[in-house]
Amino acid sequence: MKDEKIILTVTANGVKYEAEVEPRLLLVYFLREHLGLTGTHVGCDTSQCGACTIQLNGRAVKSCTILAVQANGAEITTVEGLAREGALHPVQEGFREKHGLQCGYCTPGMIMTAVHLLQTNPDPTDDEIKHALEGNLCRCTGYINIVESIKWAAEKMRGNHVSR
């Protein structure tokens, strides 16, 4: 029984996958190495930095701290699943418009957390954005522009005119 592989079915970015995995495989490595979805990054690998943030059944979670087998039957969205027919998601657009990244390593996680925030709070204050990003670390010290990017996206998603 020990080491026995488990058959896993997940839907990632709308595509259904079935795979046989070791129980100890972490979800982030399943996404990156089995499904080729390398937009999800491994940063600290200790559930602190948030670079591995994805949506699991509609909630932002850290995929380095979840076993792939725990996601059996789940719907997953990664950063690759945000754009629609070539059009960036407003949060992605916001990061481009407001220069919300420098090296870009933390960006997929920042974006996935921000998408989750704007789903539950379409008009967050600066403070609410900062609290929502508590679990995402940026080592380029780009937080000010990250907050600006998310505000830009929030405004666009509320259908308001956005000045560039």
Next chain:
Amino acid sequence: MFPASFGYFAARSLEEALELLTKHGEGAKLLAGGHSLIPAMKLRLASPRYLIDLGQVPGLSGVRVDGDSLAIGALTVHADVASSDLVRQRLPGLAEAAAVIGDVQVRNRGTIGGSVAHADPAADFPVILTALAASFVLVSPAGKRTVAAEKFFIDFFTTALAPNEVLTEIRVPLPPAGAGTAYAKLGHPASGYVVVSAGALVVRQPSGRCASARVAIGGLGSVPIRATATETALQGQPLNPEVIAAAAAKAAEGTDPDGDLYASADYKRHMAAVYARRAIEKASERASKKVKTRMEI
């Protein structure tokens, strides 16, 4: 970092989980959200031979009123405890504690039962649940027993859970009219773990005096401690800032915390008084507010 190899079972019912637990004994660990267990396994601080995943077991999550208690399923994630209308209206101190655990992603995945069963001395739920006189429902093949928080937390990462038991529910008595609850935390600025925290339940008489109080402090020992000297000093007294501050000053009485790299023992004792005062003040303030009925909201 990868966990060591293990055998994995996704239990489909509580009965199946209990069967597997009985079969595999101490070599098996129960997996809920995994936000304490998986990091420990990645660091090889834990290497269970078998994991029994409770994630697909129906009926273990959600918040409901059951008699004179709030019953919270063990698999309810922190974010759902924090946002539950029932918890926010009836036990705001519990919602407050749930909302300051870890970060957004952790709260979306970590469970109240997992946190309680893990019994980390720097965790938030054990402290507020001790203050609120919560109890835990433990189910084994032999039946069910309910253990009070104060009897449940035994030592660092050690609880009254037997190897063949599953924690299924957290039961929190609904406070009487005129009661208020609150949680105040000094978190480590980097990790967010508790340096010192305080949970309070204050029952106020119509006269404004304290009918009774329960205050629990985290960070001063291996398990949450009851600040009994503080509770006694509040009893029967008017709930004004002077009385609260004098009572809170006794919060660390009888404790002998270890100092560490971040906080000396003296600092922790001092902060216990500060955070006890904040929790009692807020609980007392909430106790003085008229309870809103559904119609008034």
